Amino acid sequence: MAKNKFNKSWLQDHLQDPYVKMAQKEGYRARAVYKLSEIDEQDHLIKAGMTVVDLGSAPGSWSQYARNRLTELGKNNPQIESGKPDGTIIAIDILPMEEIADVSFIQGDFREDEGLQALEALLPANSGGKVDLVLSDMAPNLSGVGVADAARMAFLAEIALDFSLVHLKPEGALLIKCFNGSGYSQIVESFKKVFKTVASRKPKASRARSSEIFLLGRNLKLPK
Ligand SMILES: C[S@@+](CC[C@H](N)C(=O)[O-])C[C@H]1O[C@@H](n2cnc3c(N)ncnc32)[C@H](O)[C@@H]1O
Numbered sequence: 001m002a003k004n005k006f007n008k009s010w011l012q013d014h015l016q017d018p019y020v021k022m023a024q025k026e027g028y029r030a031r032a033v034y035k036l037s038e039i040d041e042q043d044h045l046i047k048a049g050m051t052v053v054d055l056g057s058a059p060g061s062w063s064q065y066a067r068n069r070l071t072e073l074g075k076n077n078p079q080i081e082s083g084k085p086d087g088t089i090i091a092i093d094i095l096p097m098e099e100i101a102d103v104s105f106i107q108g109d110f111r112e113d114e115g116l117q118a119l120e121a122l123l124p125a126n127s128g129g130k131v132d133l134v135l136s137d138m139a140p141n142l143s144g145v146g147v148a149d150a151a152r153m154a155f156l157a158e159i160a161l162d163f164s165l166v167h168l169k170p171e172g173a174l175l176i177k178c179f180n181g182s183g184y185s186q187i188v189e190s191f192k193k194v195f196k197t198v199a200s201r202k203p204k205a206s207r208a209r210s211s212e213i214f215l216l217g218r219n220l221k222l223p224k
Helices: 003-016 018-026 033-043 061-074 113-121 146-167 184-194
Strands: 050-055 087-093 103-107 131-136 168-179 195-201 212-220
Touching (some): 003 018, 018 033, 033 195, 050 146, 061 087, 061 103, 103 113, 131 146, 146 168, 168 184, 184 195, 184 212
Parallel strands (some): 050 087, 050 131
Antiparallel strands (some): 168 212, 195 212
């Protein structure tokens, strides 16, 4: 198909997409928010008082969602100022992200020491620098070469897992985006070594034709 024909049909699909329309109506920056919201509704990921790390956060809909949920939960806590979240959100992306109130954002590469250290410096000291929930919607720029793209995706999954091993609380959780193709079963095996429970999720907002799938690990296996 000619390139501009492909772009036209993508644009048409995008404009007709009910999740795009809903995101615009509800003030979210991306339709991706409905992937996280469906998983959160099913798995009750976000709870009051949590420290949440959002890897690959731009344009920001997952951070917006986390902030909205924590603010909703903050209404039950008299110690939380009205309209403020009961919790902490720290986000990182290579790309710039427009400010979101109460979200600390670092523009940096999570694969690089500099980006990682900037993120670690923001982890709240009052919880010993420990985190309750790591979210990763990180995705590499796709080259179209399946094996190379899968390897880049697998690497992002691996470093999100390494970060979680060091920084999650024992009862913490990690949710990552993967491709259900080459390398996926190895990522699942790595998750099973680290977490007591591992589940895959394909939310309705994740297009059926996409090999995208989300992997959720909960409760770290403590060293014996
Ligand atoms: C699908 S988008 C995330 C959408 C976001 N969850 C939202 O709801 O708005 C994937 C993001 O991952 C980011 N990303 C990819 N590799 C990264 C890396 N190594 N470090 C930081 N961000 C990365 C990309 O720049 C991109 O903005």
